[in-house]
Each structure stands twice: as structure tokens, then as C-alpha cells.
Amino acid sequence: MHGIGMFLHLLKNKWSDPLGLVAAEAFGALMLAAVLPNSGLEELLKKKHWFVFYLVLAGVILALWLYSRKHLPKNKRGRIGITIAVYSETRKDEMRIKSDFLREFRSAIVSQFSGKVFQILVLNNHRSQEVQTRDDARQISDDMRSHCVIWGSFRRRQLHGRATCALNLHCLVRHRPIPLNHSNQLSREFTKLFPPKILFLAAEELPGFEITTDMLQEATIYIVGVAALVSGDISLALKLHEHLYATIRHERHPERTTHFNLLKSGLRGRLADEYILAARFHYESKDYRDLAKVKDYARKARDMNFGNCISHVLLAICSFYKKDIPGSLREVLRAKQIAPRDGAVLYSEAFIYYYSRKYWKADKTYGKAIKTQTPSPTVLEVELFITDLIEREPDRTDFYYPLGLINYYAKQDYKLATNYFRQFVDEYRDCPDLTEQVKKARIHLDELQSKSSSNK
Incomplete structure (x- = not known):
């Protein structure tokens, strides 16, 4: 026997x-x-x-x-797969890791999202021992179709004469189609939220596991949400981050003050970015019935990050479409307080002045906007906004002048600039309110003619 x-x-x-x-x-x-x-x-x-x-x-x-x-289990399609590979030196420790740590981690993650978002895959001890480097983790991620691999080891050692547990964990995030440099950045963010090495006394093993489980769960949801954001899945990123923020915003844990401060700060910044992207998505749909959603997301972005000037620009756009021109200008000026040299803000301010027929203020502000190093996509958005306005309000062809300025200086599309300036001069040569702008447009036309002649 x-x-x-x-x-x-x-x-x-x-x-x-x-x-x-x-x-x-x-x-x-x-x-x-x-x-x-x-x-x-x-x-x-x-x-x-x-x-x-x-x-x-x-x-x-x-x-x-x-x-x-x-054999390696495969992540189900449509789920976010999280692979856990934690090696322990003894069978007893392996069972403790599974019962006191990994089981709680799985339960916490899956229960929060009804098991329909995440799938937790736990490797057995001998397979976990094989995952030693980022390349090993990357191979496991490919083989198991998982988006996140958390790997490391659990050991017991004597430290200063006391039995101590050492938990070493690392993270690899591969939410396709994230480039390698973004994946490395996500791993660094995970390290800030969850230290690679955690020590706690063996006599306090259970509370040590509880604290570690909570920290790992929060860090994992945060990082997977960021990965979803980077890969363009805004709805999933918002779902994960909003849920996590609602869970931790009122919690107080003195033993985890640094962790909570970093997590909350990171969450507020990420949520602000996600709300801006969601607002822009609804705005760019060109369905103006979605303005309520644009306004809602822009307000949320503003509340998450008061230093986000784009949220005020989006709120200004919403006010403009509601014909609340004073309200639109107020939002633009709030954005200007945050970012006085931001091109998008200055172009928005100039637009409101021009629309209100405060042409001299608009001229001055357009001059400042043109001097900024505004990215080409933003300049194109400004141009499209004005052309859309002319389509909706055909009597506002006076905007041919700022369109000429934008194409002349910001886009350097001299042919289009010439067309806009010429249309403006032909239509408003006798308008007393636009005498100064007509004069400047003629000067620009002469300059463009000279450029055209010198290039022949």
C-alpha cells in the first residue's frame, strides 16, 4: 500500500x-x-x-x-483573453497561488463583467516555468490568442530572519493591431501601477494575497482598456475604464495610496481622451441629431480633465449649431485660457468673430492662427467646417476670404487660394463692411500672381 x-x-x-x-x-x-x-x-x-x-x-x-x-487552451473569439503564468517552487505553493490568488483574481474580473468580456486562462506550473522572457510571453500570446499575458514567479525566502513571500509579475499586452512600441509603453504603464516585485510576510500571506489581487485586477483592467483605446475600440475602452473609475473613485486604502493616486490620475487622463474621441465620432457622423451625445461626451471630458482645451472647442461647436453664438464664444475663450497658442483654438476664435461680423478681430486672430504649427488634419477640419457652413448658409460667402487665407498660408494651395480670393473680391468689392478685407485679398492675389509667374 x-x-x-x-x-x-x-x-x-x-x-x-x-x-x-x-x-x-x-x-x-x-x-x-x-x-x-x-x-x-x-x-x-x-x-x-x-x-x-x-x-x-x-x-x-x-x-x-x-x-x-x-496543449494550450485557446481564448474564445470575442473575449479579451488574459493568460496567467505564475511559477511556484512547490506543489503546496502552486495550490495556494491557485486558490488564494488566481481564483480570486478570476472571480473579481469575470464577475464584474458577467463573464462576457474577459476569459482568464491559467497555465499549469510546468508551462508557467517556461515563460521567462517577453519573447516567451509573446509566443504564448500568439499560441493562446490572448490579449494580455501576466507571468512571473512566487517564492518563499528568508529576509532579515523572517519568512517572506516574494511575488514577481510582469505584463505583456497585445491587443491587435497595436504596434510593438505601443505594447512596450503599455507594459511600462502596468509596471507603474503594479510593481514587478511584491514582498509580504509569510505570516500575513492571506491579506498579502488579497491586496495583491486587487492591485493586479485594477492594473489589468486599466491596461487592457488602454490597449483597446490604442487599437481603436473606443466603446470597450470606455466600458472598462468607466467601470473601474466608478469602483475606485471613493475607495480609501492607506496601504495603497501611491497605487490609487497613480491609477486615478491615469484613469482621468485616459477617460478624458476617450470621451473626446467618442464626441468626435458622433460629431463627424454629420448627423446633427447626435449633437446631444457630442455635448455629453465633451462635458464628461471637461470634467475629467479641466486642462483639456478640445472639450471646450467641441462644446463651442455644439453651442454654435444651436445658434448660441455668445455661448460658443465663451467656450472658445475658456479653451484659449488653457491653450492660448493652440491652432485649433485660435482658428475657432477667429471663426466666431468672423461669423459675428467682427472682421477686424477675426483678421487679427486668423493671423495668429496661421503662424502656429497647426497639424494638417486640423487645418483641413477648419476648412471643411467653413465650406459646410457656406452650404448650409449660402448668404455667408464672405467666408471666401478666410478660406483664401487658410489655403494661401496654412495649406499653401495657391490655386485654391487664388480662386477663393477672386470670388471674394468679385462679390464684395462694394461692401463697406469688408473694405479692408477686399483690399488685403487684392494684395494676396497680386502676390499669388507673382508666385505663379516666377514658377513658369
Whole structure:
């Protein structure tokens, strides 16, 4: 009985090791021998049909052993797969990790999202031991179709004469189609929120695991949300980050003050960016019935990050479409207080002045906007906004003048600039309110003519 107990112990604790295979094969031989009354293992070999049966059984055991060593579970399509690979030195510690740490982590993640968002995949101990580097984690991510791999080790050591638990964890995020440089940046963000090495006394193992589980859960949801944002899945990013922010915003844990401060700060910044993207998505749909959503997301972005000038620009646009011109100007001036030299803000301010027919103020502000290094996509948005306005309000062809300025200086599209200036001069040459602008447009036309002649 002692021998059988030893085999069972080896099967339970060393199944994935070669020693476990040897124990399984030997145990199979003993079981076959036991079915023949009064016969030992040497008698078994004399009965060819039993020997053949044993070879089949040995082959099945070998196949199962190889399958258990090589098989990796796959993440289900439509889920965010999180693979956990934490190696421990003893079977007892492996079970403690699974029961006190990983089970709680799985429960916390899955229960919060009804099990429909995340799938937690836990590697067994021998496979976890094979994940030592980022390249190993990347290969596991590919093989298991997981978006996030958390790997590391759990060890017990003596530190200053006291039994201490050391948990070392690292993270790789690969939410497709994230480029490698973004993946590395996400890993660095994870490290800020979850230190690579956590120590706690063995005597305080359970509370140590509880704190670590909470920190890991929060850091993982945050990083996966950022990965979703980078890959363009704004709705998922918002879902994860809004849920996490609502969970932690009122929590107070003195032992985790630094972690919470970093997490809240990161969340507020990310949520502000996500709200801006969501607002822009609804605005760019050109469905002006979505203005309520644009306004709602812009307000949320403003409340998350008071230093976000774009939220005020979007609120100004909403006010403009509601014909609240004073309200639109107020929002633009608030944005200007935050970013006085931002091109998008200055172009917005100039537009409101021009629309209000405060042409001299608009001229001055357009001059400042043109001197900024405004990105080409922003300049194009400014131009499209004005052309859309002319389509909706055909009597506002006086905006041909700022369109000429934008194409002349910001886009350097001299042909289009010439067309806009010429249309403006032809239509408003006798308008007393626009005398100064007509004069400047003629000067610009002469300059453009000179440029055209010199290029021939």
C-alpha cells in the first residue's frame, strides 16, 4: 500500500514531469498485474495478450502525458483573453497561488463583467516555468490568442530572519493591431501601477494575497482598456475604464495610496481622451441629431480633465449649431485660457468673430492662427467646417476670404487660394463692411500672381 501511495503522490504532484510519466506507466503495470490472481509482474509478460494490452495502455498514458504538457487552451473569439503564468517552487505553493490568488483574481474580473468580456486562462506550473522572457510571453500570446499575458514567479525566502513571500509579475499586452512600441509603453504603464516585485510576510500571506489581487485586477483592467483605446475600440475602452473609475473613485486604502493616486490620475487622463474621441465620432457622423451625445461626451471630458482645451472647442461647436453664438464664444475663450497658442483654438476664435461680423478681430486672430504649427488634419477640419457652413448658409460667402487665407498660408494651395480670393473680391468689392478685407485679398492675389509667374 505504501508503494501505491507513493505512485499516487507522484501522479498528483509530478504528472507533468518525466518522473510523473514513469510513475503513471509503472502504476498502469501494477494495476494490470493486480487483475491476475496470484501473479506478479513477471507472469504478466508471459501472457502475450496482456502484454499487448499493456503496450496499448502505455501508449494511451504517453499520449495523455504529451497532450497535457503541450496543449494550450485557446481564448474564445470575442473575449479579451488574459493568460496567467505564475511559477511556484512547490506543489503546496502552486495550490495556494491557485486558490488564494488566481481564483480570486478570476472571480473579481469575470464577475464584474458577467463573464462576457474577459476569459482568464491559467497555465499549469510546468508551462508557467517556461515563460521567462517577453519573447516567451509573446509566443504564448500568439499560441493562446490572448490579449494580455501576466507571468512571473512566487517564492518563499528568508529576509532579515523572517519568512517572506516574494511575488514577481510582469505584463505583456497585445491587443491587435497595436504596434510593438505601443505594447512596450503599455507594459511600462502596468509596471507603474503594479510593481514587478511584491514582498509580504509569510505570516500575513492571506491579506498579502488579497491586496495583491486587487492591485493586479485594477492594473489589468486599466491596461487592457488602454490597449483597446490604442487599437481603436473606443466603446470597450470606455466600458472598462468607466467601470473601474466608478469602483475606485471613493475607495480609501492607506496601504495603497501611491497605487490609487497613480491609477486615478491615469484613469482621468485616459477617460478624458476617450470621451473626446467618442464626441468626435458622433460629431463627424454629420448627423446633427447626435449633437446631444457630442455635448455629453465633451462635458464628461471637461470634467475629467479641466486642462483639456478640445472639450471646450467641441462644446463651442455644439453651442454654435444651436445658434448660441455668445455661448460658443465663451467656450472658445475658456479653451484659449488653457491653450492660448493652440491652432485649433485660435482658428475657432477667429471663426466666431468672423461669423459675428467682427472682421477686424477675426483678421487679427486668423493671423495668429496661421503662424502656429497647426497639424494638417486640423487645418483641413477648419476648412471643411467653413465650406459646410457656406452650404448650409449660402448668404455667408464672405467666408471666401478666410478660406483664401487658410489655403494661401496654412495649406499653401495657391490655386485654391487664388480662386477663393477672386470670388471674394468679385462679390464684395462694394461692401463697406469688408473694405479692408477686399483690399488685403487684392494684395494676396497680386502676390499669388507673382508666385505663379516666377514658377513658369
